[in-house]
Ligand SMILES: Nc1ncnc2c1ncn2[C@@H]1O[C@H](COP(=O)(O)OP(=O)(O)OP(=O)(O)O)[C@@H](O)[C@H]1O
């Protein structure tokens with residue numbers, strides 16, 4: 285039975301899809317023989333489109349995308365699918381569909397939560413943790429990991445450091461903070477189309493190095 289990993293947040297536009305597709309491809313690169321499922325649970329289908337582009341271009345990716353329109357029973361469906369895979373990576377939309385989000389979390393072993401260090405985004409985590417708390421009433425072993433995305437890359441970026449320390453304290457016992465962060469960089473917006481991983485579109489870049497650090501944080505914590 286696969287480990288199901290959701291990249292989720294109740295807030296839109298925080299970088300869930302961008303991170304999820306790179307996480308999936310990085311796992312594929314590091315585990316060439318693994319059976320992986322990339323599961324698109326967002327009605328916008330951006331993950332599905334991304335992998336469709338990629339399959340067409342490279343014809344070498346064994347990743348499937350599924351989307352169940354009716355959320356009822358989605359968690360059961362994901363668990364049944366997971367039997368056939370080693371890892372399932374789920375991309376979930378923002379606030380568009382709270383029930384889909386809940387169902388995905390019910391089926392997940394871990395949820396990875398990107399957040400920008402802005403006060404508004406940090407405050408919105410409280411709302412998301414209300415959903416996580418409710419889901420944990422049923423799925424008590426759901427682990428949660430937060431990382432800072434779209435951090436400022438100028439100077440020392442004190443705001444991200446303060447946010448990482450503050451969130452670690454605030455969510456102690458409920459979630460773990462990843463020590464690494466991803467900056468707000470053009471390379472990420474450029475990587476949105478064409479089915480490219482960040483290391484393919486910007487090899488050797490700061491964006492690639494930061495992504496690798498976050499990936500290693502997740503690996504170190506035994507999530508992937
Ligand atoms: N670290 C980053 N630096 C710069 N741009 C980024 C970064 N991460 C994501 N983006 C950009 O931010 C926008 C939103 O990202 P993305 O679509 O991954 O967010 P999302 O959380 O999946 O949104 P939604 O809730 O709509 O599904 C995209 O244009 C993406 O290219």
Ligand SMILES: [Mg+2]
Pocket residue numbers: 300301302326330375376377378
């Ligand atoms: Mg998305």
